[in-house]
Amino acid sequence: MILSVIIPCYNHGQYVQEAIDSVLTYQDQPVEIIIIDDGSTDEFTISKIEELKQEGFKVIQHPNAGLAFSRNVGISAAQGKYILPLDADNKIKADYIRKALPVLENNEADIVYSRPIFFGDVTPDRIFSSREFDAVSLLYGNYIDACAIYRKDVWHKNIGYDEQMPYQGLEDWDFWLNSYFNDFSFRFIEQELYYYRILKNSMITKIVNDNSSEDYIFLKYKNQIIRMLQKLKSYELFFENDQKNYLRTSLKYFIRFFKKNGFRNNS
Incomplete structure (x- = not known):
């Protein structure tokens, strides 16, 4: 298996099918899809997760433990050489996989990321600008979304996503800093290859005024x-x-x- 797509889901049952369908548009070669139910509580999501299990999708369920834990559980079970974390409310273009895999297979980089297309409750303060990798710029703040494709070895050497963060929402920034300090290389594809849904009640909105996770990092x-x-x-x-x-x-x-x-x- 060349690629595993890891989809954590907490009460996002209304979106998760869109995420899955976006992955299925890539049909060049088999891709593993793993859905991790992070202890969802709303009835629609619970029903949707059961439906996905009945349809034969690989679903892992556990009590609510947060995004970092869910990703780690999914990636530890993944059989793919490469990993793509995909939030349940986001989507990808098939070309993302087509363009990223050759970069990884040719050993041109360890981590590949692209520009997003923003949709949903878009406001200027929620839009970030992806750019060519620069370590000093990454210290300013994160500009690489979780939706990147990378070698599973990156996750192993980073010892996974940090589950001890005071607040959820900066796990990606921590993971990319860790990757840089572990000498992994980045490649930016300057194209819009995935869809980033902005929700009013997303976790990054909730932590924007708290500095605990920045202090921790x-x-x-x-x-x-x-x-x-x-x-x-x-x-x-x-x-x-x-x-x-x-x-x-x-x-x-x-x-x-x-x-x-x-x-x-x-x-």
């Missing part, structure tokens, strides 16, 4: 960040126009302290 990677900034000599670039971002402000004062006091990384 900063502390988790502070040694790697210091080494990277030393190597790139990019203090000024990194902190240019950064006054409103809590993580960057924290890093600014940390690095000022580091430079002033001659702090040395012990790891």
Whole structure:
């Protein structure tokens, strides 16, 4: 099996069939689809999950434990050489798989991502701009959605998605930072190859005003960040126009302290 598509679902039964159907439009070769029910509670989703099981789809069910746990459960059961996490309310174009697999098969990159097409409750503050990979830009904030296609080895070396995040919503950012610090390479396809549905009550909306997960990520990677900034000599670039971002402000004062006091990384 070359590709496994992992679809976590929590009370998104009204959308999950669209996600599945979008994957099935790719018919060049067999693709494994795994749906993970994260303890859904609404009757429609419960019924839909049972329907998918009856239709022969591979469904894994567990009590509610969050997105990171659900992805890890699905990927651990996946037989594919490559992984595509697909949120239950999103969709892909068949060309996404067609264009990404040759990049991976030819060892041109370990992770492939593209531009999204936004739909649903679209508002300017919810739109992000995907771009060519740049490590310093990734420290500013995430611009790579979960809907990327990558080697399963990336997940193994990252020890999966971090299930200890204080709040859900920044698991992807953490995963891509971890991937970069583990020396995996990224390839950006500058085309719109998947559909990103924006919902008013999505988890990223709920955490937008909370800094706990950013603090957690900063502390988790502070040694790697210091080494990277030393190597790139990019203090000024990194902190240019950064006054409103809590993580960057924290890093600014940390690095000022580091430079002033001659702090040395012990790891």
